[in-house]
Amino acid sequence: MKLNLNFLKFKKKNNAGEEEMESEYLVDENTPFNIREAFNTLRSNVLFALAPTNGKKLLITSANQSEGKSTTAVNLAAALAQSGYKVLLIDCDMRKPKLHKFFGVDYVHGLSRFLVGQEPLNETLVHTEIKNLDLMPAGVIPPNPSELLGSNRMKVFLDKVEEYYNYIILDTPPVGMVIDAAVLSKYVSGVLVVVHYGTTRRDDFMKVKNQLDMAGANIIGFSMIAVKSEHKGYYKKYYKYGSSYSYEYRAHRN
């Protein structure tokens, strides 16, 4: 079966839910240079890390909640799209969907509905405002996300879309809380683990690494997020204003 992706809808940012949108961080030309550079560097490192296997599917996860997974996923996907690759960003966090908010679209039509056969691809995939970047929102919140994500239909879907995209980025829930990311890790080429400086504890991090290793995941590296408060002079979690952010990538070595 060949998919025809020409019928994808184009959706524009709407004005609804502006408060929610404010907390989402999509890098653009107004973003400080160091942050844009950090995502460009992350993009290069990911490209190098995936190259040996010709891998296209990258899963993003972390140990705990709110460590920057979705922010990393969307900005990495955007950085790849901006350098000319065709990219599909999939919100695999069906428990707490987030990626749709970056683009001002609805999450209801998306992955969960496609996986249970309620909606065809053309009603679930969305062209974003960023050229070359398509989004598959999470879909309505199902009772059994882990089963859906581990299903053969998910595997077939990922294999199919691989024919149309250069890279597929999957945003997932925290490994320390639910098994979704570990279950999905067997269907992807690589896993990038986000580490939040000052929040991710060493124990949590080791648990995540062990759990992913046990699932047979190919951990390609770690992306470190640090938030530095200029006012208080030390790293503080999610300090929104007057803060500087830095992102750092470390390759994974066994």
Ligand SMILES: Nc1ncnc2c1ncn2[C@@H]1O[C@H](COP(=O)(O)OP(=O)(O)OP(=O)(O)O)[C@@H](O)[C@H]1O
């Ligand atoms: N580098 C950063 N600097 C400052 N704030 C950040 C950074 N990365 C993410 N945030 C903020 O932290 C919050 C959580 O980020 P995000 O949603 O990306 O995390 P997450 O790991 O996907 O969370 P969840 O586990 O709920 O899915 C958001 O409000 C986001 O804007």
Ligand SMILES: [Mg+2]
């Ligand atoms: Mg998230």
